[in-house]
Amino acid sequence: MTETVSRDDAVKFAYWVPNVSGGLVVSTIPQRTDWSLEYNQKLARVAEDAGFEYALSQIRFTAGYGAEYQHESVSFSQALLQATTKLKVLAAILPGPWHPAVVAKQIATIDHISNGRIAINVVSGWFKGEFTAIGEPWLEHDERYRRSNEFIRALKGIWTQDRFTFKGDFYRFNEYTLSPKPVQKPHPEIFQGGSSRAARDNAASVSDWYFTNGNTVENLKAQIDDIQSKAEKNGHKVRIGVNAFVIARDTEEEAKAVLDDIIRHAHVEAVHAFGDAVKEAGQASPEGEGNWAKSTFEDLVQYNDGFRTNLIGTPQQIAERIVELKSVGVDLVLAGFLHFIEEVEYFGKKVLPLVRELEAAREAKAA
Structure with missing residues (x-):
């Protein structure tokens, strides 16, 4: 049955790499997740086998909000690629500390080493204290995105053109040729x-993929419709x-009890500090609608509003909600877990097959 869903049309799954200590929740609840390389390489192999x-x-770059230790994203991504054969790893990149020429060269090399399994996530920046700590200028909200726009356009140009020339406000290139170019085409x-x-x-002008924080199906639909309308134009x-x-868990009661336990053990001081920082960033947008602008205390216990997507319950409930997300335009679910290795394995065995069955049933009905 699952074979009737084409690979391109099937909803895709990604997971947050716990290369930062503290896991994916700002909570003192005991976790079996670890930020070490050994743990993460094992997790990457489990996730690959599970269908991620x-x-x-x-x-x-700096500690804070329960993340006392952090491994650097690009080098850590390469280590995960060396431990796997199919998984594609996204390295988070921060314009400002990184220059597009360095990123273009670095990622092109890793692309060759991994046979086309590296990607990047361009993070425009939300943590002002991080920028000031390392001596980087902190730009106004929309200026950060304008810089990211130039950053992405520069990367695409370097990866696809010879004698690339670009005259922007943040970056300039004069007949620059990168060789060899990446394995992946066009980039x-x-x-x-x-x-x-x-x-x-x-996102509607230059990015291949757009990540949004967790939200309700209704709010996500409005956001996605807006982006896709702009992209089409x-x-x-x-x-x-x-x-998400x-x-x-096997029962809805078990799943909700875990959520309650995470929130009950929330690191209150760290959540409030994180909330102050991110809400300043979210409300700094001209319309006051940036990430976290309307997040509650409970939402902020998970860094990116992951509880709001409501993938909490039995495998059947979660599979049905994932297919509902797909129906409003979601192509990929970026998942976080409490105890990563065993929960990723459980997801691959119990949830993902149900998603494929539901997708196939909807496709058959539509046909």
Whole structure:
């Protein structure tokens, strides 16, 4: 039955790489997730076998909000690629600390080493303290996205053209030729996140993929419709990924009890500090609609509003909600878990096959 769903049309799954200590929740609840390389390489192999197609390495330069230790994203991504054979790994990149020429060269090399399994997630920046700590200028909200726009356009130009010339406000290139160019054609996939008007407009013009924070189906539909309408006017195609914290258990009661336990053990001081920082960033957009602008305390216990997507319950409930997300335009689910290895394995055995069955049934009905 599952074979009737084409690979391109099937919803895809990615997981957050826990290369940052503290897991994916700002909570003191005991976790069997670890930020070490050994744990993460094992997790990458488990995820690959479970049916996950992507993994996203996080970028953090300084400690804070429960993340005391952090491994650098690009080098860590390469280590995960060496431990796997099919998984594509997204390295988070921060314009400002990184220059597009360095990223273009670095990613092209990794693309050759991994036989076309590297991608990037361009993070425009939300953590002002991180920028000031490393001596980087902190730009106004929309300026950060304008810089990211130039950053992505520069990368695409370097990866696809010889004698590339670009005259922007942030980056300039004069007949620059990168050789060898990446294995992937036309270039490695470029992901980008955000919820603000500037983030959506950027995705609708230059990004291959757009990540949005967790949200209700209704709110996601409005956001996706807006992006796709703009993209169509721009003659551009963009695919959509949504963040979700997955709690899959044999019963709904078990799953909800885990959620309650996570929130009950929330690191209150760290959640409030994180909330202050991200809400400042979210509300700094002209329309006040950036990531986290309307997040509650409970939402912020999971870094990217993952509880709001409501992938919490039995495998059947979660599979049905994933297919509902697909029906409003979601192409990929970016999942976080409490105990990564065993929960990713459970997801691959119990949830993903149900998703494929539901997809096939909907496709057959539509036909």
